[in-house]
Amino acid sequence: MSIPLSTVREASAEQLEAAFSGPPEEAARWIAAAARAGMVEAQILYGQILLEGRGVKEDRSAALGWFQAAAGAGNLKALTMVGRCHELGWGTPIDLRRARAIYRDAAAKGFDWAQYNLAALLAREGDRAGALAWYRRAAEQGHAKSMTVLGRFLEAGWETPPDPAAAHALYARAAALGDFRAQFNMGTLATAAGDIPAALRWFGQAAAQGSPGFLGKMAMALLARPEAELRALGARIEAARAAGGRIAETPVAEEG
Template identity: 35%
Template sequence: MPVTLFDNRFLPDTTRRAIIYLYRARFADNRTSHYTRRAIEMLLMAAEAGNISAASMLGIAYHEGWGRLPQDSSLAARWLQQAAAARHRLACYNLAILYDNGLGVEKNPNIARRYYTIAAKAGCSEAMYAVGTYYYWGHGIEPDYTKARKWFRRSAALGNAKAMQDLGRMYQRGVDGGRNAARAIRWFQQAVAAGDSRAHIGLGIEYAIKEEFPQARQHLELAAESDESHAMYLLGRWAEEGWDTPPNLADARFWFRAAAELGHEKAGFRLAGLEGEGF
């Protein structure tokens, strides 16, 4: 018989012990270890008794196939829905991901956005970022750059590097207002400090516009070292066009080839042009 009432008062000690076992499994770097199997047994016991947190973790466990559990997105959705009904923050966020990608449920961007929003309002920075991207790109709704910026700012305030990067990009491109290079640079710098290698590209572009080429090259090369294909493409254009030095077609080929191997289409076209291949 399905549990209809979910509350963390049910078997809290069992859930806590399950979390301890999961941490031990994490340190063992093995999700199929006996620690994980024991944790799953405890989570099942607690979730079936009605513990919200256990149901949420069990949903993730089914989605990823932890321990002896089969990877089953449908069962994952079932447990996440139980916990999300009680507005459990992480359950709402993970359930939104399932609806966003059609995993175990029919793909539905509107339902995904609703669960992302619930999780975001409960303080989940990743959910805030997801809501921002929905408004930015207009997934199932009209684009609303003002709301996108609002959610990116909230996410960035909690340390989300992707939100910082996208705020920088909005200011760089003049989305929802005029272009603001100073704010773009400030957000890109914060994103870099928080670990987003894409932000080096934004900084490289800004410094190139200002003709501060040594700094521009430094940032683009740092991004390229992190396998950012667009940075490689820009370095290829730099070498081909000679932004601050004479053109170097050998370097251009090198960078275009590196970017093309990572799937950058424009780099592939540029490389073909240098090699004398037509399209």
């Protein structure tokens, strides 16, 4: 299908996102046209399409090129994706020094995902103090994954005095924002408090959103519990995971 250039150039960010969520082949054609017309947001989305092979043949080198094009226009999300490519070897050899420098550049300019990625890289390299500082900065901006990891630092007392109350508050905020690891942590806290209905609700939410690797570990943890209800949930998660899916989400009841 031919797409009028005027239509492409006038597309809004919302239209681009809607196209991205549509039929893969059609989305790839439409967003590719917008990317070639110079739309920065489309260049990022087309890079993602090429990275995943969504509706087109996977081409990580080309994906990196589109991320670089958008980053050249000053887009911090695109710059962070360039760092991700260097960190993970997507379309280029792994270069952790380059990835770290790119993340630091975007992080210093305030981009929360760059702050999170920099923190994670520093943590893997053994610099917990540096990681803590960047997780904290991202969490202060409302970055849910950073809140969860910052909570773990506070709970364990890594490079900071232990503060379980603050940790649990961070888990609650991140869980409400949809972070499945925080939801699992909330379920663990509810289990420790003996509130199995609340634990089941939180674990159910985590199971509805978690990655395959996380779901495997979660199922094993629940299957090892003495509570029959938690073991049953673990069995459901494992069965759904083995079938390539997830269990249906169980909403958390509003507190009254």
